[in-house]
Amino acid sequence: MLFSITNPFVFTVFGASGDLAKLKIFPTLYELMLQNRFPKEFYIVGFSRTKLTQSAFRKIFKESVEKKFGKDVNTKVLNALIKHVYYFSGQYTQIEDFIAFRLFLEKTTKKRKIEHIAYFSVPPVVFKDIVRNLGETRRSKKDDIRLIIEKPFGEDKKSAEELYHFVSQYFTEKQVYLLDHYLGKTSVQSILHLRRSNRILSHMLHGSEIANIQITAFEDIGVGDRIGYFEQVGTVRDMIQSHLLQILALITMNIPNHLDAESVQREKHAVLSAIDCPCDSENIVLGQYKHYSDKKGVSKTTRTETFAAVRLFLDQEDWYKVPIYLRTGKKLHEKHTYVVVELKKFPFQPKHEEPNRLIIELQPDERIHITLVNLHEDVQQQQEITTTDSIACSIEGCLPDHGTLLLEVIKGERLHFLSFHEIISAWNVVDQITSLSQKNKLRLHRYEHGSMGPKAQHTLPKKDGFSWYDIH
Ligand code: BG6
Numbered sequence: 001m002l003f004s005i006t007n008p009f010v011f012t013v014f015g016a017s018g019d020l021a022k023l024k025i026f027p028t029l030y031e032l033m034l035q036n037r038f039p040k041e042f043y044i045v046g047f048s049r050t051k052l053t054q055s056a057f058r059k060i061f062k063e064s065v066e067k068k069f070g071k072d073v074n075t076k077v078l079n080a081l082i083k084h085v086y087y088f089s090g091q092y093t094q095i096e097d098f099i100a101f102r103l104f105l106e107k108t109t110k111k112r113k114i115e116h117i118a119y120f121s122v123p124p125v126v127f128k129d130i131v132r133n134l135g136e137t138r139r140s141k142k143d144d145i146r147l148i149i150e151k152p153f154g155e156d157k158k159s160a161e162e163l164y165h166f167v168s169q170y171f172t173e174k175q176v177y178l179l180d181h182y183l184g185k186t187s188v189q190s191i192l193h194l195r196r197s198n199r200i201l202s203h204m205l206h207g208s209e210i211a212n213i214q215i216t217a218f219e220d221i222g223v224g225d226r227i228g229y230f231e232q233v234g235t236v237r238d239m240i241q242s243h244l245l246q247i248l249a250l251i252t253m254n255i256p257n258h259l260d261a262e263s264v265q266r267e268k269h270a271v272l273s274a275i276d277c278p279c280d281s282e283n284i285v286l287g288q289y290k291h292y293s294d295k296k297g298v299s300k301t302t303r304t305e306t307f308a309a310v311r312l313f314l315d316q317e318d319w320y321k322v323p324i325y326l327r328t329g330k331k332l333h334e335k336h337t338y339v340v341v342e343l344k345k346f347p348f349q350p351k352h353e354e355p356n357r358l359i360i361e362l363q364p365d366e367r368i369h370i371t372l373v374n375l376h377e378d379v380q381q382q383q384e385i386t387t388t389d390s391i392a393c394s395i396e397g398c399l400p401d402h403g404t405l406l407l408e409v410i411k412g413e414r415l416h417f418l419s420f421h422e423i424i425s426a427w428n429v430v431d432q433i434t435s436l437s438q439k440n441k442l443r444l445h446r447y448e449h450g451s452m453g454p455k456a457q458h459t460l461p462k463k464d465g466f467s468w469y470d471i472h
Contacts, residue, residue, distance in 0.1 A: 002397040005410050008041035009115045010105060014130055015122035016046025016057070016087070019225065020150075022064040024181075025121060028402040030065045033081040034074060035397060037407060043108055046087045047101065057087035092126045098133035115144040117409055123229065124152070128166055135170025146409055148177045151242040151418075152233065156434070157427035164420050177409050178423060182243045183416040184401030186393035187366040191250040191339075192264070194360075194368065194391070202255060204343065204358055204370075207318035211355060212466050213251065214340040215244050217328040220450075221335070222289070223306070227297050234304045234434070236286075239328040241430045242418070245272060247362070248324060249422070251339055252314060265419040272425035276315040279432040282463070283311040286437060287445040287454040289331040303437065303444055306330045309457040310433065323464045327457055331449045337362040340469045354384060357469065366392040 011029070013021050029044060046057050062082055066073050088104050090097030105116070118134060120127060127149070138145065147167075154160025167176060182188050195201050203209070217239060223230040230238065249268035256263035277283070287307030293300050307329030313322065341358040359369040372385045392398075399407065408416060436442050445454030452470070461467050 002035055002037065003407070003411070004037050005039050005042075005407075007115065008039055008043075008109075008112070009117060009410055010043045010045060010109060011117045011119065011406075011410075012045040012047050013119050013121055014047050014092070015120065015126075017048040017050040017052070017060070018121055020121045021046070022060070023068075024402050025119065025406075026061050026064045027068040028400060028406060030069070030073075030078060030081055031399060031403050032407060034077050035399070038084075041114075042084055043105075043114075044081075044085045045105070045108075046085070047090060049089065049091055051089050052087055054085075054087045058082050058085050061085050092122070092129040092133070095133050095136060098137040102137050102139075113144075115146070115410075117146045117148065117406075119148045119406075120150065124155070127163065131167050131170055145171070146175055146177060146412075147171060148179055148406075148409055150179045150181070152237060153178055153418075153420075153423050154427065155233065155237065156431050157424055160420075160423055160427050173420065177405075177414060178418040178420065179405055180242045180246055180418055181401045181405065182246055183418070184403070184405035185362065186398060186404065187360075187362040187391055188247065188250065189404070189416065190366075190368075190391045191247070191360060192255075195250075196255055196259065201358070204356075205251065205341065207252070207314075207316070207320070207322050209343055210319075210322050211342045211344045212322065212461065212464065213248070213324045214342070214461070214469060215247050215251075215324070215326045215338075216340075216468070217244060217337045218332040218452075219328070219330045219335055220332060222331045222449075223292075223295070227295055231298060231302065231304050234437075235306055235308045235328060235330065236430055236433050236437070240308060240310065240326060240433075241426050242423075244326045244328060245275075245426045245429070246418070246422075247339060248326070251341070251360075252319065252324075259415070261414040261417065261419075264415060265422060269419060269421045269425060271314060271316075272422050273428075274315045274319075275425070275429045276313040277310065277429050277432050278313070279429075279436060281436070281442055283460065284433055284436065284442055285309040285445065285454060285456045285460060286442050287329060287447050287456075289329075290446050290448055303440070305437065305444060307332075307445070307447060307453045307457075308433075309453070309460055311460040311463065312429070323461070323466070325460050325468070327453065327468070329447075329453045333450050333452055335364060336471065338471055340471075342466065342469070353382065359469075359471065360391070361471065366390060 013025055088101050154163050249271040253267040253271045256267050286305040289306050293302050309327035312324045338361040343356040345355050357371045361367045367388050368391050369386050369388050374383045445456050447454045
């Protein structure tokens with residue numbers, strides 16, 4: 001039996017006329033409806049600055065779902081969902097608009113006290129206005145309101161702290177859900193579940209057994225229409241700050257006894273706060289794809305990186321001197337996210353012999369491989385044996401990344417959300433990298449579209465006598 005929500009709720013999408021809402025949130029709400037997850041009474045409210053009638057907004061909502069699912073759309077379910085969709089147009093800066101919004105909600109929900117989930121699908125510059133106006137127009141501090149704020153939370157450690165203090169004036173930590181959509185991917189969630197359920201993995205993932213860890217997130221797409229945002233952040237802040245460091249934390253953290261948000265966040269934070277980045281030009285490689293600066297809205301002299309590779313360590317006894325390499329970039333040869341854990345070899349093993357590897361492919365394929373080496377003594381031949389089983393969620397009720405996360409918030413759970421402390425520790429690392437780049441201390445390597453990124457990335461594992469393990 002799939003879990004269904006029984007309590008009525010209001011789900012407001014701030015920035016409802018924007019791309020994130022249309023591409024991700026509306027289709028996800030449809031998928032939840034398709035799985036019968038919603039109660040009889042619920043309200044999905046679009047809030048944005050654009051003046052639209054309710055029926056025009058319902059049309060936009062419907063089209064975004066149809067665009068995503070094409071012929072597979074279940075029209076009956078979609079039409080039933082649309083009846084729960086409402087629209088309110090207002091300025092984020094105007095408290096009067098939020099007072100009117102509260103009255104609108106009261107009228108729509110017939111004054112019943114219902115939990116209110118506010119999803120921020122807006123650029124960071126308007127966060128504060130929405131938070132303040134939502135906070136100031138609440139009837140009482142006891143109102144059940146949950147804010148979902150998607151990464152990036154701030155643009156560096158200082159701004160993240162400021163934002164946190166600002167939000168805390170109006171809402172408690174428990175009311176804020178800091179979302180990284182990678183934690184909603186079932187393959188990423190599997191890292192923790194595989195480790196908790198298989199002792200064989202906990203032995204393998206012990207720092208003293210490991211030669212190095214490599215985390216790769218290649219993307220074939222470029223920056224697209226998000227250039228305004230991307231020019232401000234670059235790949236280090238966009239991809240490493242949360243997605244890659246979260247994967248690293250899940251791979252290397254101690255496994256807590258309890259599978260609850262506090263315990264998991266505590267252990268992830270222990271890793272993130274122990275990251276030791278010898279952040280200099282020897283340990284960081286930045287790149288930019290050719291013709292990036294030809295894009296409209298980009299200065300010819302832009303130094304925004306679209307590729308980054310970093311060599312790190314963990315300042316923990318178990319992980320002493322185990323190098324960790326991260327790399328990610330846009331406009332590369334393929335979309336592929338995976339983790340490679342290379343185990344140490346026995347002292348008597350010859351140099352040419354391959355090490356054992358634990359490989360976790362996260363997307364587009366979702367698989368776990370454990371490679372073993374066998375020797376056929378009579379013919380003096382070595383053979384690699386590999387398991388390649390799927391870790392994809394293939395049973396009824398599997399949901400896409402935002403689906404699992406939205407459901408979690410509606411349930412009032414937060415296992416797959418970030419704590420503020422994790423975010424600050426991640427910024428500590430990322431700030432060191434970006435400040436070097438800002439001081440022009442790092443070379444920006446150009447690379448071709450469809451390539452595997454700048455060649456200079458190979459210098460990082462080479463420092464320790466290793467090389468990147470590419471999966472084809
Ligand atoms: C987002 C980044 O958080 O993640 C994008 O802002 C990136 O730049 C995207 O393309 C990648 O997500 P996914 O789920 O496609 O791997």
